[in-house]
Amino acid sequence: MDKRNYEKENITWCIAKLNKMCDYARIQRCAHAAGNSLDKPHYQIVINGYAIVSYYGFSELTDRIADFVNTFEAGYKVANGMECL
DSSP states (O other), rough: OOHHHHHHHHHHHHHHHHHHHSSSSEEEEEOOOOOTTSSOEEEEEETTTTEEEESSSSHHHHHHHHHHHHHHHHHHHHHHSSOOO
């Protein structure tokens, strides 16, 4: 599997995992943010209609989305009494 397909599958897996913990999660691509050049759009993770975190460029998204999902999952487990801090 080439790197690009691996990155896409990783993002798909991360969004599927988020969707198990909340009503609706998705990636939103934004090209016209203030001060953001059109050649490097930013990507937002949107959960239940709220933009939670932004990444600048596809490479930053693919590098950091798994860390966000792991942190979100840890908070979800604590909030739902599945684990203690």
